[in-house]
Amino acid sequence: MMNTRTAFVAIGLAVNLFVLLRGVVFMTALDYEALGLIALVQSVILFTGMLHFGLLNGGYRLLCHAGPAYRQRIVNLAWALFAAIALAIALAALVALTQVDTALFRAAALLTAIGGICTLLRAWMINEMVAAGRLKAINIVNAISIAASLSVLPFLGIDPPLMAIISIVIQPVLFVAAALAARAVLWPTKLKYNRRLARLVFRAGFILFLTGLSVQLINQMERWYVGGELGLEQLGRLYLAFLFLTLFQMTPNLLEQVFLPGIVRARKAGNIPEVRREMRNLLLFNLGYGFATIIGLALLAEPILAWFLPSYIPDLRWVYLLAPGLIVFALSGPFAIVFNVVIDYTWYVVAYGLGTLATALGFGIALATGYTLGLDHVILLRDGVYLLMALVIGYGWWNLSARHREFRPLVRS
Numbered sequence: 001m002m003n004t005r006t007a008f009v010a011i012g013l014a015v016n017l018f019v020l021l022r023g024v025v026f027m028t029a030l031d032y033e034a035l036g037l038i039a040l041v042q043s044v045i046l047f048t049g050m051l052h053f054g055l056l057n058g059g060y061r062l063l064c065h066a067g068p069a070y071r072q073r074i075v076n077l078a079w080a081l082f083a084a085i086a087l088a089i090a091l092a093a094l095v096a097l098t099q100v101d102t103a104l105f106r107a108a109a110l111l112t113a114i115g116g117i118c119t120l121l122r123a124w125m126i127n128e129m130v131a132a133g134r135l136k137a138i139n140i141v142n143a144i145s146i147a148a149s150l151s152v153l154p155f156l157g158i159d160p161p162l163m164a165i166i167s168i169v170i171q172p173v174l175f176v177a178a179a180l181a182a183r184a185v186l187w188p189t190k191l192k193y194n195r196r197l198a199r200l201v202f203r204a205g206f207i208l209f210l211t212g213l214s215v216q217l218i219n220q221m222e223r224w225y226v227g228g229e230l231g232l233e234q235l236g237r238l239y240l241a242f243l244f245l246t247l248f249q250m251t252p253n254l255l256e257q258v259f260l261p262g263i264v265r266a267r268k269a270g271n272i273p274e275v276r277r278e279m280r281n282l283l284l285f286n287l288g289y290g291f292a293t294i295i296g297l298a299l300l301a302e303p304i305l306a307w308f309l310p311s312y313i314p315d316l317r318w319v320y321l322l323a324p325g326l327i328v329f330a331l332s333g334p335f336a337i338v339f340n341v342v343i344d345y346t347w348y349v350v351a352y353g354l355g356t357l358a359t360a361l362g363f364g365i366a367l368a369t370g371y372t373l374g375l376d377h378v379i380l381l382r383d384g385v386y387l388l389m390a391l392v393i394g395y396g397w398w399n400l401s402a403r404h405r406e407f408r409p410l411v412r413s
Helices: 004-029 032-048 055-063 068-097 103-131 135-151 160-181 195-230 232-237 239-268 272-299 301-308 310-331 333-342 346-369 375-403
Strands: none
Touching: 004 032, 004 135, 004 160, 004 239, 032 103, 032 160, 032 195, 032 232, 032 239, 055 068, 055 103, 055 195, 068 103, 068 195, 103 135, 103 160, 103 239, 135 160, 195 232, 195 346, 195 375, 232 239, 239 272, 239 310, 239 333, 272 301, 272 310, 272 333, 301 310, 310 333, 310 375, 333 346, 333 375, 346 375
């Protein structure tokens, strides 16, 4: 019988399959230009969902070992800050509404703001439930929200781009509503900004937030460059690669969410063998996942696509180009988790900062010289950025683990 952690990852993978199904349906119902718009909407939602300034990372880190009263104080602080962030996002959406001239783009701007706010809340709620060990609750609420998202798909024929956006947005909206209704997360007892607690939260999370923001900046630069220089249709041709990217990253992220609390608790208790065992298990999971991805792409990707979406077979080119860098970067995850455990993000910041800088330089030089990067160049630039960040993270782990040898997973004790 599966234990709770295994069930959590299995259900997470099942949700990923439904997301894949939704993406496939989009690709059958939308043209490349509409897919380009969807790619922009999704990237802005993810970027908006990152605007927590370290609250998610620091709050989660503190929730992993907080008692009931302290946990409620953290939740109150979180919701006070979410209220302020939501107000800022709403104002930004109102400004955006004045800059677009079609009903579809106005609806997209409004729905994107709602989706971004709820994506932010959803990320917080998942962290809160993982820290409290409520993995079963996450599975149930995930099932409800993805079912609501899929229920919109039969109506794509009414207005394909708008219905697709609604299908995307309804998932985080329903997750938040279901989690609150089921009391799977703590409700705030008051919206109170506690300065001392805020300093602790942001001290633990702000630097890590900068790394997450860097990832989204890389995504934004990539999508806006392609959309602006090559057009929405060309951005739509990368939709299959974006779908692969999103789905691939979900499993390593799930694994890290599952393993982090146990590693933190084992280290706090001085159980060094358990720390190393958990890190080895995480590394083995990621290695297995990377190997399965390679086999799946080599043997199954083209036959499956030929069966369901034969017109998209040429777009597999960019999936194949993206996969090597993505897999290498995923393998750096078990080493990067060390920075989160000891709350020392120096090398994390260096890695993601260099990745953002390399991306900005790549697109900036192209714009300055008038040289237009093709889709192959865009994906190869992303591969290079992933490799650069993975190498810096590995070097940072090696330096840090020289002082904290409990994080050398291959050392037996």
